[in-house]
Amino acid sequence: MSAIYKRELRSYFITPIGYVFIIVFMIMSGLAFSYTTLMQNTSDVSTYYTIVMFFFIILIPLLTMKSLSEEKKLKTEQILLTSPVTITQMILAKFFAAYTLFAATLIFSCVNFITLYVYGQPNTGVLVATTLGILLIGGAFIALGILLSSLTENQLIAALVTIMSIFFMLGLGLISSTIPDTAHVIRAFVKWLSVFDRFYAFTYGYFDFNSLLYYVSITAVFIFLTIRVYEKRRWE
């Protein structure tokens, strides 16, 4: 499994994708940070992170679109699936490679926060909790991206569908507010599903175990489904 992990991570830097991801992320986060937190003279990073989350709609598909679709297209998956490696190991390796790149970039972008410490006294707890929240959400989105990548040979389709799905998941929160009170059960359910709403707890520095479980579960479900896709293909 570590062989596949290393190879994936390396391939992010042999092709331009890895560099593009890091550079675009750093620039966007820097700009977002300046306009929201610095210019507002506040140490409240919630708006900043909200914007960052919406950037994921484009950035995460970039990471995941080729992970499985290209293997299928070029038939390189044949060597993976005929080697002494399980389907689970293969998919986890790909997930962790994408996640490593994502997490490393995110943590690196925390240099933005240095300015907060220089000029003020930010609430470290909030910063940590919020960053953690983003890390968890990122994991869920990456797992989703990988699942969608396994369903098609075409990278572009994988990317587009991932974009739409993440957009939808983030948008659920907004949708929930449009559902009338009479359908309050539905509204409550949609709210419960909403990635976005749950995130808010993190922005208050409140490390909600419930939400943690939610994000980890979603991630696990998507990974599990991807494994099932491959098992089905093997037996079909």
Next chain:
Amino acid sequence: MIEINGITKKYGDKTVVNNISFTVEAGEIVGFLGPNGAGKSTTMNILTGYISSTSGSVKIDGIDILENPLEAKRRIGFLPEQPPLYMEMTVREYLNFVYDLKGTTLNKKKHLSEVCEVVRISDVCDRTIKHLSKGYKQRVGIAQALVGNPPVLIFDEPTVGLDPKQIIDIRNLIKALGRDHTVILSTHILPEVQAVCDRIIIVNRGRVIANERTEDIAGITAGPRKLVAKISGQKQDVVRYLKTIQGVLFVDVMAEKDGDAFSYMIEAQPGIDIRKPLFYALAEKGMPLIGLEAMGMSLEDVFITLITNDKDPRNKLEAAKS
């Protein structure tokens, strides 16, 4: 070493592989022949664990591929129809990756350089795979199968698209590999099979229609059992005399005439080589034997006969023998 038992693969209503069974002993080189669409690649994919069969079992070195897939796969080196190469990697990087992937325990540097030597890609080790010629790419594909020195090697059409010299090189390589490995080689290049393989398995429409040692199939095809003889002399006299020669089973006059000689198809009793007795007998009687050849079916002929006769699932080989 390899035991396939009753493998069937269905895609919906379509049966692509229909109850294929065969065994390959350790150290054998087996040629797996068949027309396109016969189910060769599917069978190989099932053998290597890429896909699963609808029913039947596969055992590699006694290990069932469904019960213990990791152990079974560890014993196999597979070159699929399309070599699974990562184009953006260099040859060295790629082989290092395969080494890690297979969990090999041999000395990495030494083993990989040996593999590169055997396949003769040592001089392109640092080139990106994308930039290699087809011949080299194919060899990298073979190298990948050799990493870890697996006891079983499975090659799916390893020489397709190569130029004649490369084809000869690969064939020699496979023959050499056959000394220490068990090899299954699928192809539809018949001379390749005759040159390299100990045994030939022919499949058509998902079923095994022949499974013989190479010399037996060649023996069926060209041997001294059936001869075409050109003999000078009166037709009836010659035929009458021929039938008296010991060992002659059957004589038939063929339509060809060459001067005063006619062509006769002579079938000998099994196990008897009557060429010399025939020569001496005819000379004694003053009937010059001016031409003699084995009435042979080449492997191509056997193959085509088997394939075209493949309507009755029984006695196909018998039909070809006649």
